Amino acid sequence: MEPNNGQSGTASDLTNKDANSDNFRVAYNYAPPSNPWVDLTVLTNYTNTEVKETAVNSLSTTSTLGDEDDRILKSLGFRADNRSRINFRDDILGIFTYGLET
Amino acid sequence: MSFSSHLVGWKAGVAAILLASTAFAQNTDTATSENSANTGNTILPSISVTATRNAIDAFEFPGMVSVIGRRGVQDIQSASPDDILRYTPGIDFNGGPRRTGEVPSIRGFSNDDVIILLDGARQNYISGHDGRFFVDPFFLRQIEVVKGSSSALYGSGGTGGVIELRTVEASDVLAKGKKYGFQSIGGYQAVNREWNTGVLGVAKPYGNLELLGGVVYRNSEDLSIGDDATRSTLSSQDRITSGLFKGKTTLAENHVLDFRGSVSQI
Numbered sequence: 357m358e359p360n361n362g363q364s365g366t367a368s369d370l371t372n373k374d375a376n377s378d379n380f381r382v383a384y385n386y387a388p389p390s391n392p393w394v395d396l397t398v399l400t401n402y403t404n405t406e407v408k409e410t411a412v413n414s415l416s417t418t419s420t421l422g423d424e425d426d427r428i429l430k431s432l433g434f435r436a437d438n439r440s441r442i443n444f445r446d447d448i449l450g451i452f453t454y455g456l457e458t
Numbered sequence: 459m460s461f462s463s464h465l466v467g468w469k470a471g472v473a474a475i476l477l478a479s480t481a482f483a484q485n486t487d488t489a490t491s492e493n494s495a496n497t498g499n500t501i502l503p504s505i506s507v508t509a510t511r512n513a514i515d516a517f518e519f520p521g522m523v524s525v526i527g528r529r530g531v532q533d534i535q536s537a538s539p540d541d542i543l544r545y546t547p548g549i550d551f552n553g554g555p556r557r558t559g560e561v562p563s564i565r566g567f568s569n570d571d572v573i574i575l576l577d578g579a580r581q582n583y584i585s586g587h588d589g590r591f592f593v594d595p596f597f598l599r600q601i602e603v604v605k606g607s608s609s610a611l612y613g614s615g616g617t618g619g620v621i622e623l624r625t626v627e628a629s630d631v632l633a634k635g636k637k638y639g640f641q642s643i644g645g646y647q648a649v650n651r652e653w654n655t656g657v658l659g660v661a662k663p664y665g666n667l668e669l670l671g672g673v674v675y676r677n678s679e680d681l682s683i684g685d686d687a688t689r690s691t692l693s694s695q696d697r698i699t700s701g702l703f704k705g706k707t708t709l710a711e712n713h714v715l716d717f718r719g720s721v722s723q724i
Contacts, residue, residue, distance in 0.1 A: 358692075365692060374723070379576055401580075403580070451510075
């Protein structure tokens with residue numbers, strides 16, 4: 357129960373807010389110690405974030421009692437990256453990180 | 459990979475390597491962990507994974523990165539992520555004091571210039587006067603803040619930096635060699651008459667399977683603001699239920715598959 361603008365210190369309008377944030381992800385990692393070239397991570401995730409508001413009074417300049425205001429964002433993500441470790445010399449270690457992300 | 463060597467104490471920095479499970483880092487840190495098992499608590503340097511997408515000593519990283527471990531998160535007894543990051547240089551949360559409206563900024567950059575990752579998953583929600591992400595601090599094991607541009611490593615955005623939040627692992631809760639364990643919290647804060655309660659259960663029934671589940675409930679009334687002379691209240695009653703579920707299994711040697719799901723309802 358808070359104003360439409362949750363950051364305001366003075367707003368007197370009130371809304372019932374339902375904020376949901378659901379995150380799901382599956383990740384897979386393969387890193388054989390015997391092979392420094394391979395340290396692979398594949399990750400896919402789904403995120404659903406939504407904020408739903410229902411005005412419980414008519415003091416807002418933009419909404420009246422009972423008005424509903426929904427904001428929903430669903431994201432589907434995928435990421436794959438690999439790390440290769442190469443010893444150029446005993447005292448110089450190079451790590452190459454590369455991959456893609458959508 | 460072996461988990462047992464990481465079960466000692468509260469070194470969240472070391473445990474972060476579990477996520478990266480780098481063969482290189484693992485070898486060195488296994489030795490350190492064994493050492494600390496013999497001597498009690500040894501404070502290890504913070505390890506940053508976010509900064510370079512490789513486990514690296516946070517101090518050696520040629521840039522600015524802050525790492526806050528589970529103990530740091532718990533010591534602060536936070537009610538929102540803002541409480542945890544408030545004392546981290548370069549980062550600021552605007553839009554308070556309602557936790558639902560808090561938006562982070564790094565070095566003055568905010569919105570899509572700040573990438574927020576929850577266990578590696580981008581949190582893309584940006585809306586008017588709402589917050590960017592909703593996660594209960596009880597579930598957090600570590601927060602990393604990389605300051606400065608990281609665009610090349612993390613895709614579009616990130617001019618200001620990256621905030622990566624990681625949720626608790628079974629190894630953070632279980633004592634060495636134990637199969638089952640739980641943690642619980644209960645708290646009260648006067649400013650908004652908030653009480654909270656939560657429980658987190660973990661199981662490692664077989665050597666290669668880790669399970670974790672937790673739920674937290676927070677119930678708060680309006681916030682008090684101002685001093686005695688100017689006291690007023692800010693409408694902000696919250697009823698927050700958060701849940702977390704994680705599973706992790708080693709399919710074959712060096713093949714690790716993990717699943718996590720979290721729900722948060724305010």
